[in-house]
Amino acid sequence: MDIVSESKDGTTENLTTTTNDKTPTTTDKPIICVLDPSRNMFRVTRAKGKALASGGFGVTIRIEEEEEEEEKDNDDEQEETEEEAIEVENGMEQHTTKPSSPKTNVHANPSIFLFIEEALFLHERGLLQAIMYQPSGESHDPTILDTSQLHQLLPAMGMSLAMYLVFSHLRSQEFRVLRHHPQRFDILRRQIEHGLSKLESNRLRRQVRESIQHAVIPTIPMGDEHSSTIQLCWDCYQPNCQFAKTRPGLPDFYVAATYYAIPLVQFTELQLLVQDKCHGIPLKVATVSDSGTVVMFGVSEYGVPAIHDNIHDSNGE
Numbered sequence: 495m496d497i498v499s500e501s502k503d504g505t506t507e508n509l510t511t512t513t514n515d516k517t518p519t520t521t522d523k524p525i526i527c528v529l530d531p532s533r534n535m536f537r538v539t540r541a542k543g544k545a546l547a548s549g550g551f552g553v554t555i556r557i558e559e560e561e562e563e564e565e566k567d568n569d570d571e572q573e574e575t576e577e578e579a580i581e582v583e584n585g586m587e588q589h590t591t592k593p594s595s596p597k598t599n600v601h602a603n604p605s606i607f608l609f610i611e612e613a614l615f616l617h618e619r620g621l622l623q624a625i626m627y628q629p630s631g632e633s634h635d636p637t638i639l640d641t642s643q644l645h646q647l648l649p650a651m652g653m654s655l656a657m658y659l660v661f662s663h664l665r666s667q668e669f670r671v672l673r674h675h676p677q678r679f680d681i682l683r684r685q686i687e688h689g690l691s692k693l694e695s696n697r698l699r700r701q702v703r704e705s706i707q708h709a710v711i712p713t714i715p716m717g718d719e720h721s722s723t724i725q726l727c728w729d730c731y732q733p734n735c736q737f738a739k740t741r742p743g744l745p746d747f748y749v750a751a752t753y754y755a756i757p758l759v760q761f762t763e764l765q766l767l768v769q770d771k772c773h774g775i776p777l778k779v780a781t782v783s784d785s786g787t788v789v790m791f792g793v794s795e796y797g798v799p800a801i802h803d804n805i806h807d808s809n810g811e
Contacts, residue, residue, distance in 0.1 A: 673709035
């Protein structure tokens with residue numbers, strides 16, 4: 495796949511993609527991605543500008559590497575340099591070859607992948623072109639996906655429209671949003687410790703990336719045996735935070751989601767969620783109406799203060 499890069503003088507160029515000698519697809523969108531059915535994600539083949547890096551979109555996955563010898567640490571971050579980590583966070587897709595050693599010779603090809611909610615959000619804002627290759631005999635015919643087709647991929651990839659609306663609501667306000675992973679909090683807490691070695695720091699960066707890649711698809715409880723309990727869905731960061739994808743720091747708040755008109759969640763469940771899962775991180779609950787409106791509520795384990803107590807306090811009684 496050949497991609498025409500941005501011109502040196504900073505002017506905008508059309509991007510041309512060719513695959514298997516098929517008719518090229520031309521677009522002026524800054525981001526081009528291709529659906530990877532094996533991962534249910536979109537691989538970014540071109541990212542021009544700072545749309546990905548500044549917004550904290552995507553996760554880096556190494557798709558090619560040779561195995562290390564058994565006596566070596568399986569963590570391939572052991573040989574990663576700080577410069578490589580920065581390139582990955584800035585949305586750069588580059589072929590990186592690690593230096594040879596007597597025991598290992600690992601070649602990694604880091605690529606940026608987008609989840610369906612990220613690809614759809616960027617597409618709706620005119621920043622992304624999504625391509626899917628359909629089998630046709632011995633070749634593959636490219637299909638440029640429109641917004642409707644991307645919406646149709648949501649249920650196929652396990653995400654409800656209501657959950658996407660929550661993601662879009664948060665992203666529209668420029669919050670940085672990550673799929674929640676229950677083990678990430680401990681990793682992030684270790685990252686902020688002082689005196690970490692370079693090896694340990696790189697290992698933690700890799701664990702953060704893996705926690706993003708392998709986070710479960712956010713869901714809304716439906717009251718059945720498969721999804722009857724409300725769960726944490728998103729880790730959210732303020733728009734003005736110093737956000738780095740592999741070292742984001744502790745979230746500013748967590749988000750859980752439910753339907754507005756369907757009484758599926760009891761307040762006691764929310765209190766337990768705050769006590770057992772939030773580790774002191776504030777919780778906000780997103781409610782989605784039948785019309786698609788998203789309303790956010792803050793929740794604490796103490797509930798809502800009584801109105802008459804506030805009145806007495808304001809009167810000095």
